[in-house]
Amino acid sequence: MVNTFFIKMTKVLTDAPTIRIKGRSFLAVVLSPDLPLDEWLVRLDDLAARSAGFFLGRPVVLDVTDLAIDKLQLAELVAGLGQRNVRIMGIEGARPSMLGPGMPPLLKGGRPVSEMEQPPTEAAPTEPKQHPKKATAQEAGSQPQSIVINEPIRSGQSVIFPEGDVTVVGSVASGAEIIAGGSVHIYGALRGRVMAGSVGNSGARIFCRKMEAELLAIDGIYQMAEDMAPALRGQAVQLWLEGDMIMAETLS
Amino acid sequence: MGKVIVVTSGKGGVGKTTSTAALGAALAQRNEKVVVVDFDVGLRNLDLVMGAERRVVYDMVNVIQGDAKLPQALIRDKRLETLFLLPASQTRDKDALTPEGVEWIVGELKKYFDWIICDSPAGIERGATLAMRHADMAVVVTNPEVSSVRDSDRIIGLLDAKTLKAERGERMEKHLLLTRYDANRAERGDMLKVDDVLDILSIPLIGIIPESTDVLKASNVGAPVTLADARSAPALAYFDAARRLAGETLPITIPGDKRSLLGKIFGRKAA
Numbered sequence: 001m002v003n004t005f006f007i008k009m010t011k012v013l014t015d016a017p018t019i020r021i022k023g024r025s026f027l028a029v030v031l032s033p034d035l036p037l038d039e040w041l042v043r044l045d046d047l048a049a050r051s052a053g054f055f056l057g058r059p060v061v062l063d064v065t066d067l068a069i070d071k072l073q074l075a076e077l078v079a080g081l082g083q084r085n086v087r088i089m090g091i092e093g094a095r096p097s098m099l100g101p102g103m104p105p106l107l108k109g110g111r112p113v114s115e116m117e118q119p120p121t122e123a124a125p126t127e128p129k130q131h132p133k134k135a136t137a138q139e140a141g142s143q144p145q146s147i148v149i150n151e152p153i154r155s156g157q158s159v160i161f162p163e164g165d166v167t168v169v170g171s172v173a174s175g176a177e178i179i180a181g182g183s184v185h186i187y188g189a190l191r192g193r194v195m196a197g198s199v200g201n202s203g204a205r206i207f208c209r210k211m212e213a214e215l216l217a218i219d220g221i222y223q224m225a226e227d228m229a230p231a232l233r234g235q236a237v238q239l240w241l242e243g244d245m246i247m248a249e250t251l252s
Numbered sequence: 253m254g255k256v257i258v259v260t261s262g263k264g265g266v267g268k269t270t271s272t273a274a275l276g277a278a279l280a281q282r283n284e285k286v287v288v289v290d291f292d293v294g295l296r297n298l299d300l301v302m303g304a305e306r307r308v309v310y311d312m313v314n315v316i317q318g319d320a321k322l323p324q325a326l327i328r329d330k331r332l333e334t335l336f337l338l339p340a341s342q343t344r345d346k347d348a349l350t351p352e353g354v355e356w357i358v359g360e361l362k363k364y365f366d367w368i369i370c371d372s373p374a375g376i377e378r379g380a381t382l383a384m385r386h387a388d389m390a391v392v393v394t395n396p397e398v399s400s401v402r403d404s405d406r407i408i409g410l411l412d413a414k415t416l417k418a419e420r421g422e423r424m425e426k427h428l429l430l431t432r433y434d435a436n437r438a439e440r441g442d443m444l445k446v447d448d449v450l451d452i453l454s455i456p457l458i459g460i461i462p463e464s465t466d467v468l469k470a471s472n473v474g475a476p477v478t479l480a481d482a483r484s485a486p487a488l489a490y491f492d493a494a495r496r497l498a499g500e501t502l503p504i505t506i507p508g509d510k511r512s513l514l515g516k517i518f519g520r521k522a523a
Binding site for chain 1: 376402403405406408409410412413451452454
């Protein structure tokens, strides 16, 4: 370690309270309707009759992947669910053109979780299968706490790993992003954006062989390329958080 | 079974169609059966560059929709016996391409041709993803400037995610074709240097095509540059790239390093 640079936030950021941007993951119930929709809604009513308030207070995502419906039918479906007090917070698998203003936003990149327990049923289970289940602490403990990626991260790709550290053996391109719950290690040039400690880990750090990042963030404190000390450009750098300030130093 | 190559770039205007035609004609001159396929439905150009625009009767969409048989839509080149063109439709849009239709056409073409070269439209939407879907290898056409490089990077990501090969867990072979390269401008810093581009994209280089008026001249007379003027600098670079595609190992020359006559004249002028 040769030099220590204290990177000052821009004046605006130090004078005004900083804006914290964080990643956080929530478990959502995913409803995957099938055709014909009116029959499916009847089965949904049946489920709701057995356990009132099953959807109450839960984030619900509508998965319409492979469902042959058009924009109008989708709007009707969302309205129909609304009448049943099922409020849809996002839609998965729809074409952007199917979602006009007033419709829930499009969601992407959902990962399946093991089946969610359903209210007791006597009849054959006719419900959609993709009910996620709350991950227990135990399950979280058994998951890997770090991932290693042996390829460059290309423009437009995003790596989201809230569980822990991300190591990339290769470069992160301009327009690519990495969001990690823990630290991020890049054995290559960092030209894209990295958000470390995204789930509230202020001890997370960012390491890279060649600093050319567009945006960096640790625990929601972020910094744009133009606010970075020019002397860090092109250098091997590590970054960490002290209070509300991102600190950086070159690695030798 | 033939090999399917997609010529793609993300960005428009970097030389996909020119390169498709030039590589197709170069491979066909090796006496291999080649078909160049235009995937740019609605904005077709390959027929013009191949000089076949007045011979288009049926196109790929006609074949997909069952209005024509595949051999009826194939146009044989007048200069090269082994070179064929499958044109795109100009009156439709990309939605006329169906995944099943494209799969069938590529499957059929593989039976009869050694090389199927798919000219991808710009962008990352339906036309581009369908063009790359069945590819065995990809030629990523890039100009030495930042926006083209970043778009190529995006396309490489898609090649590794959205192609059949990637979905089967296999590795897509990707090659970088650097076009419109001007050694003097790169030296002056007006353009990215070869090493800069390779550093960012990190895929093997298959050729560097020098910026040249020969390319435009060839397009305007409706001939691939490897047919119009086989001894011009861009044609020689395309011939070498085609040999590398066919599996030969050749050293890559960076135009300008060799100091061709043209390079010398321009080099002096710049100095």
